[in-house]
Structures are given as C-alpha cells and as structure tokens.
Amino acid sequence: MKVEHKASKGSVGVESFQERLRLRLPRHLYNGKQKYLTLGMADNPENRKLAEAKAKQIESDIAFERFDPTLAKYKPQTHLTLVAPITEGQQQTTLIELWDKYTDYKSKTLSVTTINKDYKKTKNHIASLPTQKLSEAVIIRDFLLKTVTPNATKRVLTQLKACCDWAIDSELISSNPFVGMSQKVKVAINDETINLFNKGEQEQIITAFERNTYYSHYTSYVRFLFMTGCRTSEAIGLTWGHINSNLTLITFCEAVVEGNRKDTKTHKSRKFPVNQSLKELLVSIKPSNPNADTPVFKAPKGGLIDAHNFLNRAWKTVLSELNIPYRPQYHTRHTFITNCLEAGISVVQVAKWVGNSPEIIMKHYAGTIRQVQVPEL
Structure with missing residues (x-):
C-alpha cells in the first residue's frame, strides 16, 4: 500500500490500495475507528488530482462542521463505498x-x-x-x-x-x-418479449406433433398447454387426482421442477373450469381407472416429462420444420392469456385462471392486445 502523505488530525489522506485509490478519513470522525472511502478509480495522475480535490472538500467540511458522516454528499456518479480497514494479519472473507x-x-x-x-x-x-x-x-x-x-x-x-x-x-x-x-446498470426494454402464436400457427404446431414419428406422444400435452395457459411445471405436475370425476374442474395445486414436486409458483392452488374442447381432450387420454397420483401427461417411456428435454428436443425439432418464427414453448401461456383478454374476459378472471395477479396481467399483456374499435357512447 502506497501512502501519499501522513495526514494530521482533521486531514484526509490519499492512498493507493491494490492499485485503486481511496481516502483515509480521520479517526475522530468515527469514534477512533479507521475508515476509508473507496473511490473506484485506478491509481494514475489524473485520478489522483480528482482524489486530492475530493480530500480537500471533505477537509473543508470537517473544518466548518458540515461533514456528512454517511458520505452521500461526496459520492460522484461512479460508485463510492465506506469500508473498514483490514487489520494486520486479518484474513479478508472471500x-x-x-x-x-x-x-x-x-x-x-x-x-x-x-x-x-x-x-x-x-x-x-x-x-x-x-x-x-x-x-x-x-x-x-x-x-x-x-x-x-x-x-x-x-x-x-x-x-x-x-x-x-x-x-x-x-x-x-x-x-x-x-x-x-x-x-x-441500464437494461434495454424489449417490447417484443411476448410474441404470440396466432390461431393458424397453433394448428400447424399441433398437426406437426401429431405427424411426427418421434414426438407424436406429446400432442395432447401441447394441446393442453395451449388450452389452459398453465405453467409448464404445473402441466407436468398435474395428476388425475387434481381433476374432478366428471372432468369439469381442474385444481392446479402442485408443480414439478427438475424432478422435484412442490407447490405452485405462487404457493396457492387455483380452480380452472374445463370447457367442452378441453373436456374432450381429457376424455380421450384418461385411463379407465387411474390412480389419484398418476400423472396426466407422461414421458414416452413413462414417468414425468422432463421440461428441458421436451423443449430442446421435441419442441425445437418440430418447430424447426415449420415455416413460422420460432418461439419458446412457454409462449403457449402468453398466447392463452392474450386470447382471453381479446375475447373480453376480465383481467381479474384471467388472473384467477392462470395464477397471476391482475397487476401482472396488465403490466405484461395489456400492450399485446390488438386495438379494437371505440364503441359508440
């Protein structure tokens, strides 16, 4: 550590520590404890002039009793932090x-x-x-x-x-x-994050799965995702015990993530009403006497569907053969939510169906709804 000068009482010292500049503050300001103000600047002649100017500003504030012990007053646009010194022989926690x-x-x-x-x-x-x-x-x-x-x-x-x-x-x-x-840290806002599948694209995807030699097994699973807008983990975690006996109501209360069964993302269960099309799908895939804990959708060789394998193998392979822009499988959820909003279903009701808050629905989906004609009032 290179010390520029020994500061007298009330003076602020400029130091180079590990090739970065910092200011050594007078001990009496912090009840005898040695404190430093890191400047986040490399040790070079130009930065030293800035550091010395900052030191003189602090010294002046100390002399005229206007020193800010929080150091907020002395922070420029670059990051400054008050840190305690590492004493001789003390090992710094990594x-x-x-x-x-x-x-x-x-x-x-x-x-x-x-x-x-x-x-x-x-x-x-x-x-x-x-x-x-x-x-x-x-x-x-x-x-x-x-x-x-x-x-x-x-x-x-x-x-x-x-x-x-x-x-x-x-x-x-x-x-x-x-x-x-x-x-x-400035993060660019991407307005195209939610890119829906239109009706024609949905039909193409489902048909492509039906006809695919290797991945036709997943057709019902894909249809279910489009028809409910549920999260991937919720569809994988769905069992026949979560659907009532006459197939009119689904309870989403569990999810499977990386093979681990847990509660839903929001830690709340929700009821989802089954329409006629969805009921026909469930009737077509329901075993004769399923156990309550039997998954509704299984992997080709039995057991739970692996979400990563499905996305990286089945979904990407099937969509690569279609003449439509690629979007991840999770956009089935975005598509369902937006279609419901465009059909005139209230934000509150859609939020209940898909397990989001109305505020989240408005924040992420309101801008994706196609413009409709202003009614005559």
Whole structure:
C-alpha cells in the first residue's frame, strides 16, 4: 500500500490500495475507528488530482462542521463505498465464502429447486470472477458488464448486495460494497418479449406433433398447454387426482421442477373450469381407472416429462420444420392469456385462471392486445 502523505488530525489522506485509490478519513470522525472511502478509480495522475480535490472538500467540511458522516454528499456518479480497514494479519472473507454461508441460511426457507437452480447459477458467476475480494467490487462489476448481458449483470449484483446485507446483519462484514450498483446498470426494454402464436400457427404446431414419428406422444400435452395457459411445471405436475370425476374442474395445486414436486409458483392452488374442447381432450387420454397420483401427461417411456428435454428436443425439432418464427414453448401461456383478454374476459378472471395477479396481467399483456374499435357512447 502506497501512502501519499501522513495526514494530521482533521486531514484526509490519499492512498493507493491494490492499485485503486481511496481516502483515509480521520479517526475522530468515527469514534477512533479507521475508515476509508473507496473511490473506484485506478491509481494514475489524473485520478489522483480528482482524489486530492475530493480530500480537500471533505477537509473543508470537517473544518466548518458540515461533514456528512454517511458520505452521500461526496459520492460522484461512479460508485463510492465506506469500508473498514483490514487489520494486520486479518484474513479478508472471500465473496464465494460469504455466498456459501448465505445460501446455507436461505436454504432453510427456500425450496430445494430455487437453491439448486437460482443460487447455484449465481455461485457459478462468482466462481468465474477475476477476484473474490469485497474491496474490489468495482472490478467485479466491470468484469460482469464485459462478460455477461446487462440483465445477468443486474441480477448478479442484486444477489451480491442481498448477500452482503445479510453478512452485515450476521456481523461477518462491516460494510456492503455492492450498494447501489445494480440500479446503475441500464437494461434495454424489449417490447417484443411476448410474441404470440396466432390461431393458424397453433394448428400447424399441433398437426406437426401429431405427424411426427418421434414426438407424436406429446400432442395432447401441447394441446393442453395451449388450452389452459398453465405453467409448464404445473402441466407436468398435474395428476388425475387434481381433476374432478366428471372432468369439469381442474385444481392446479402442485408443480414439478427438475424432478422435484412442490407447490405452485405462487404457493396457492387455483380452480380452472374445463370447457367442452378441453373436456374432450381429457376424455380421450384418461385411463379407465387411474390412480389419484398418476400423472396426466407422461414421458414416452413413462414417468414425468422432463421440461428441458421436451423443449430442446421435441419442441425445437418440430418447430424447426415449420415455416413460422420460432418461439419458446412457454409462449403457449402468453398466447392463452392474450386470447382471453381479446375475447373480453376480465383481467381479474384471467388472473384467477392462470395464477397471476391482475397487476401482472396488465403490466405484461395489456400492450399485446390488438386495438379494437371505440364503441359508440
């Protein structure tokens, strides 16, 4: 560590720590504890001038009793963080160590699927970072921006901030270097995210599955997705015990994600009324005396459908043979919701059928509804 000068009482020192500039604040401001203000700038002549100017501003505020101990006043557009020093012989906790402890803590309240899927994905990002030091949060941010999408960067930084918040509460660290970082990552809004299948495309897809030598087994499953708008995991988790005896009402109350049976995404069950077309489909596939726990839709060799295999093999293969723009299978849900709204069904009712809130329906689907003629009033 290179110290530019020894600061007298009330003075702010400029230091280079691991080739990054920081300011050493007077101890008396924090009850004798040594605190630093990281500037997030490389140590070069131009940045040193900026650091010295910032130090003089803080010194002036101290002298005239207008110093802001939260340091919010001294933060430029780039990220600044108040950090505690690492004392001689003290080993800095690495980011991946904190994440493992945070994951263990969260595993007590989150589902196994969430831990194995979402938290493992974040750990993989952490493992690929060029540094595990909390003091180099800016380097971590810049690396993510260069190597992954803005969306992924924003998600990872949000998770790291939450992890460090927990670590502070758990007295594992004294400050959070990721505060405010994710909000500054600009993410482009894609208005074309929801791209519906029109009626003709739906018929082409269903017919293509019926005629496919390898994947015709999934035809009823695909029809069901289009006809109910349910989530993939809910269709896979549906058993005959979830449908009443006269096939007029479906209860979506369970889901299967990566082979694990759990409750629905919203942790709530919902009733779905069966119309005539859907009833005919259920009649055509119902076994003579099914057990209550028998899946309605099975894999070709029995057992539960693997959502990833279906998407990457069956769905992509079948759609690649059609002269229509490719969209993931989940767009069957988008299509059902939008068709219901265009048919004049209320947002509240559609939300109940598909297990969303009315607010989510309006936010994501209102803009996809085709314009209709203004009525005569």
